Amino acid sequence: MDGYYAWMIVATALVLMMTTPALALFYGGMTRAKSVLNMMMMSYVAMAVVGIVYVLWGWSESFGPHQLLGGLFANPFSLFGLKGVPWGSYIGVMFQLTFASITAALISGAIADRVKLSSWVVFLPLWVTLCYFPLAHMVWGGGWIATHLAAQDYAGGTVVHINAGVAGGVLALIIGRRIGFKKEPMKPHNLTLTMIGAGLLWFGWYGFNVGSLVFTAGDGGAKDTAQFMTETGVTFVNTTIATMAAMLAWLVVERYMHGKATSLGAASGIVAGLVAITPSCGAVDVVGAIVIGVVAGAACAWAVGLKYKMDLDDSLDVVGVHLVGGVVGTVLIGFLSTSSAPGGIDGLFYGGGLTSLGHQSAAAGISIVWTALFTTLIGLGIKHTIGWRIPAEDEVDGIDFAEHGESAYDFEGRGGSVLGGGALTGGGLKKTTTEGALA
Amino acid sequence: MKLVTAVIKPHKWEDVRVALDAFGVTGMTVSEVSGYGRQKGHTEVYRGAEYDIALVPKVRVEIVLDDADVDEVVNVVAKAAATGRIGDGKVWVTPVDTIVRVRTGDRDEAAV
Numbered sequence: 001m002d003g004y005y006a007w008m009i010v011a012t013a014l015v016l017m018m019t020t021p022a023l024a025l026f027y028g029g030m031t032r033a034k035s036v037l038n039m040m041m042m043s044y045v046a047m048a049v050v051g052i053v054y055v056l057w058g059w060s061e062s063f064g065p066h067q068l069l070g071g072l073f074a075n076p077f078s079l080f081g082l083k084g085v086p087w088g089s090y091i092g093v094m095f096q097l098t099f100a101s102i103t104a105a106l107i108s109g110a111i112a113d114r115v116k117l118s119s120w121v122v123f124l125p126l127w128v129t130l131c132y133f134p135l136a137h138m139v140w141g142g143g144w145i146a147t148h149l150a151a152q153d154y155a156g157g158t159v160v161h162i163n164a165g166v167a168g169g170v171l172a173l174i175i176g177r178r179i180g181f182k183k184e185p186m187k188p189h190n191l192t193l194t195m196i197g198a199g200l201l202w203f204g205w206y207g208f209n210v211g212s213l214v215f216t217a218g219d220g221g222a223k224d225t226a227q228f229m230t231e232t233g234v235t236f237v238n239t240t241i242a243t244m245a246a247m248l249a250w251l252v253v254e255r256y257m258h259g260k261a262t263s264l265g266a267a268s269g270i271v272a273g274l275v276a277i278t279p280s281c282g283a284v285d286v287v288g289a290i291v292i293g294v295v296a297g298a299a300c301a302w303a304v305g306l307k308y309k310m311d312l313d314d315s316l317d318v319v320g321v322h323l324v325g326g327v328v329g330t331v332l333i334g335f336l337s338t339s340s341a342p343g344g345i346d347g348l349f350y351g352g353g354l355t356s357l358g359h360q361s362a363a364a365g366i367s368i369v370w371t372a373l374f375t376t377l378i379g380l381g382i383k384h385t386i387g388w389r390i391p392a393e394d395e396v397d398g399i400d401f402a403e404h405g406e407s408a409y410d411f412e413g414r415g416g417s418v419l420g421g422g423a424l425t426g427g428g429l430k431k432t433t434t435e436g437a438l439a
Numbered sequence: 440m441k442l443v444t445a446v447i448k449p450h451k452w453e454d455v456r457v458a459l460d461a462f463g464v465t466g467m468t469v470s471e472v473s474g475y476g477r478q479k480g481h482t483e484v485y486r487g488a489e490y491d492i493a494l495v496p497k498v499r500v501e502i503v504l505d506d507a508d509v510d511e512v513v514n515v516v517a518k519a520a521a522t523g524r525i526g527d528g529k530v531w532v533t534p535v536d537t538i539v540r541v542r543t544g545d546r547d548e549a550a551v
Contacts, residue, residue: 185490185492187483187485187488187490188485254484254487257487258484258487258489259484260484262484262485264485264486265486268486301486301487304486304487305486305487305488308487308488317486320486
């Protein structure tokens with residue numbers, strides 16, 4: 001199984017790339033120019049904070065040996081700091097670490113432009129501890145959902161996307177709308193970044209989905225090899241074509257509703273399709289993957305308009321894309337799952353009756369309730385202690401300078417010319433770290 | 440002496456430049472500007488949210504001339520910049536008190 005091991009090293013690095021930089025670019029391009037750095041930093045910081053927490057108690061709480069409360073999570077301290085975890089399992093730990101990081105980073109899109117970096121840093125460990133690690137244990141770690149339901153979630157429809165989508169919606173509600181929401185223009189400032197981000201997400205998603213294979217025999221030999229050599233092809237194909245179908249569906253819907261097929265629609269459709277095929281890439285055949293892609297692309301294209309009716313500033317549509325796409329992918333398994341796919345379960349359309357649909361819906365429902373409850377507790381806790389929002393004046397002037405002391409772009413001059421930077425803005429280099437104040 | 444200022448559609452800028460060159464205008468100042476007139480702006484849609492974009496891109500051309508050339512240059516610019524559609528822009532003329540050529544110190548008509 002040397003080939004599998006080598007592939008998992010690559011897959012882990014691919015998923016890491018999905019957060020830094022792919023998601024940061026995808027989100028960053030959609031914000032206004034005055035807050036792009038903060039938006040990207042929320043992803044970068046999430047990667048680092050969640051990553052450290054993951055090796056301390058995240059792996060133990062998700063996949064550790066001592067289940068607690070009937071399988072709601074595992075003891076966070078039995079493998080604390082990876083104590084006792086063999087080196088040969090380290091790549092598996094790192095693979096799961098990248099999933100935890102991107103799930104937390106996904107939430108940031110719902111609360112763009114207005115949140116203190118310090119509050120985000122406090123939120124991250126609390127949220128992964130109370131929401132992500134328990135759900136990962138329940139679905140993948142042999143916990144309650146895995147033992148009570150025959151629900152299929154290949155790579156994280158519930159654990160990643162429903163989880164992040166619900167958390168984003170709850171936080172957007174608790175933290176409140178951006179100043180000027182629905183009044184001032186808040187259009188994306190750089191869709192080329194968003195297009196690059198979406199493309200890199202797609203590329204990285206092969207690590208995410210195809211890398212999520214779990215061996216059924218676990219013999220480390222011929223049976224596992226045979227499964228690896230066949231199942232990866234199915235999940236790769238399904239991940240690809242569902243994404244293509246979703247992108248086209250989104251473009252058709254917006255062409256019909258608004259008259260133009262947009263680049264933001266293409267980028268969004270790609271992500272919607274990837275989200276929906278995440279739980280289902282091992283459950284369906286080619287036809288099923290196309291149907292899931294079309295439904296996800298069309299449903300999300302429609303759902304992103306709801307926030308204006310609900311007056312909910314889910315700024316970059318974490319609910320509209322990740323919750324809706326996650327539910328679409330998770331629940332459609334109940335209809336489109338086929339025993340001729342690796343998952344081996346027939347859904348409603350393949351003669352399996354309502355059993356699979358029931359299990360899928362229950363898994364989605366439990367995830368929604370669990371995350372809504374605990375994210376509300378954390379969100380309100382932070383709101384009434386250290387607070388979430390930066391001062392109103394800072395928000396209007398731009399969070400990049402307020403929180404980071406930087407601005408993303410040099411709008412003033414042509415870079416490198418005499419007018420670039422200093423001369424026109426009336427400033428110049430004042431001091432450096434090593435030389436102190438310059439004369 | 441007069442200052443001729445033209446605000447035109449960006450895609451007509453090259454036509455205007457060529458026409459002015461053919462007429463014999465030897466220099467000008469050009470800037471990319473934003474604005475709107477009777478055509479107003481346009482609508483952009485991002486994930487279903489429609490935005491009214493009031494300002495549209497324009498090119499501003501500024502030329503300093505002898506009084507004698509002004510009428511003809513205004514005609515050259517207006518003709519070259521015209522598409523016949525709303526939003527073609529405007530040309531206007533303002534008086535200029537003094538001109539100095541920085542290199543030589545020539546003043547007024549000698550500096551045009």
